[in-house]
Amino acid sequence: MLTLTAAQTALALASGGVVGLALALVGGGGSILAVPALLYLVGLSDTHLAIGTSALAVAVNAFANLAMHARQQPVKWRCAAVYAASGVLGAAIGSTFGKLVDGRQLLLLFAAAMVAVGFAMLRPKAAGGDPDVQLNARIFPKLAIFGLMTGLASGFFGIGGGFMVVPGLMAGSGMPMLNAVAASLLSVGSFGFTTAANYAFSSQVHWIAAGWFIAGGLIGGVIGLRLAVHAATRKGLLNRIFAALIFCVAAYIVWRAI
Template sequence: MLYSLGPALLSGGLVGFSLGLIGGGGSILATPLLLYVVGVAQPHIAIGTSALAVTVNAFANLVGHARSGNVRWRCAIVFAAVGTLGALAGSTIGKLVDGQRLLFLFGILMLVVGALMLRPRREAAAPERLADFRTCLITAAIAFVTGMASGFFGIGGGFLIVPALILATGMPMINAIGSSLLAVGSFGLATALNYAASGLVDWPIAIEFIAGGVIGGILGMLLANRLSSGKNTLNRIFAGLIFVVAAYVLYRSAGAFLH
């Protein structure tokens, strides 16, 4: 679909930039962009396509953050492995829900998470914990719940994974961003494969999205490293982005939801 090339590349660039900058926001941006900017008609196809694109962009950004030393591998692997099981279960349930209803619930979830991200953090009161058995167990429990939400709404889940990793381990924001990308990619892959098995992925648009996302991701990662010294800067950027997109999603889906 040649008419979609420009919007798809630009939208993918924005998604990649978000993933590189804050470790999330990829799919909560990708699904609305595919529907309202690129012009994908069916919500379930937008969800499946965005999951595939975000998967590739997340793994590409993971490489950059790993080179910068921002990844806590043990916690990242536990979160990704357990959360992927939750994502498979959640995406199976999500396919059974009406597309417009799913988008409306998605918008509500975004508002809640945006509010949580704005809460002030007392980082000094919660130092980073050792990645021992207890920490890994807590991380695994949180990962499964996060993975289910990720799969249900067809999102990479970074905007849930980043605060979840901080809650479970006490790691600094920049490390949570880098570590989250392994889980974002894994969750997205589980969701994408599930949707692709039902024919709910637009492959040409996904490729265009990925191409734009690689470039955007490099720029986002560079900016994240520059802003990491500011304790709440990344949180505020992310929360603001969530509120804007949530308002638009709710506006576009409310009518169909109420009918």
């Protein structure tokens, strides 16, 4: 399928908007909805095509959000670069194995990953940390190991992995969550482009669908950033609602797969 119908185009734009809005409001987990949206709403032909397309869309939106974050607050670039570099290797390996797995089995594993994301979003976020942390010989190996493991999962499932990157950066370096959220976007974008490039090499990226999904995500992200200010006191409620949505979509994927 090289082109999209008018209905599919509208659905790709709307789906991207919902994912971008969710990411801005709850700070993670939204990109995992991209694969089921591309499969069951937009109507892409197979799981691997949806994963490759999703990875590209997630990467572009992550770098766009990184640019906005970098204008508002300092980004721990050295810590972020070590995490991203090791994660890129993991994403290359993970996406290679992902392409080898049967689409139906991959969907079932993807549903399991969605459940893990849902539970991760229900956990209270840790506060504190050292805002002045700098890369050194003590934290370098921890960041590299966490980045490699996160990249493997991100590449295998074709997700951004922000819900894993943020706690990984915090555990590896001791930086506060606010800094970790900004730094995580470098990894999410890098993992996404690595995965997308691997899938594109096998002609498993739908470029037109990705373009519309990206456009919707950028629009949804701008709207979500404005709404996030008013929803700041209700983040816990938003996370619970979004986690419930993820559980429902995971159940639907399992039902469709079996």
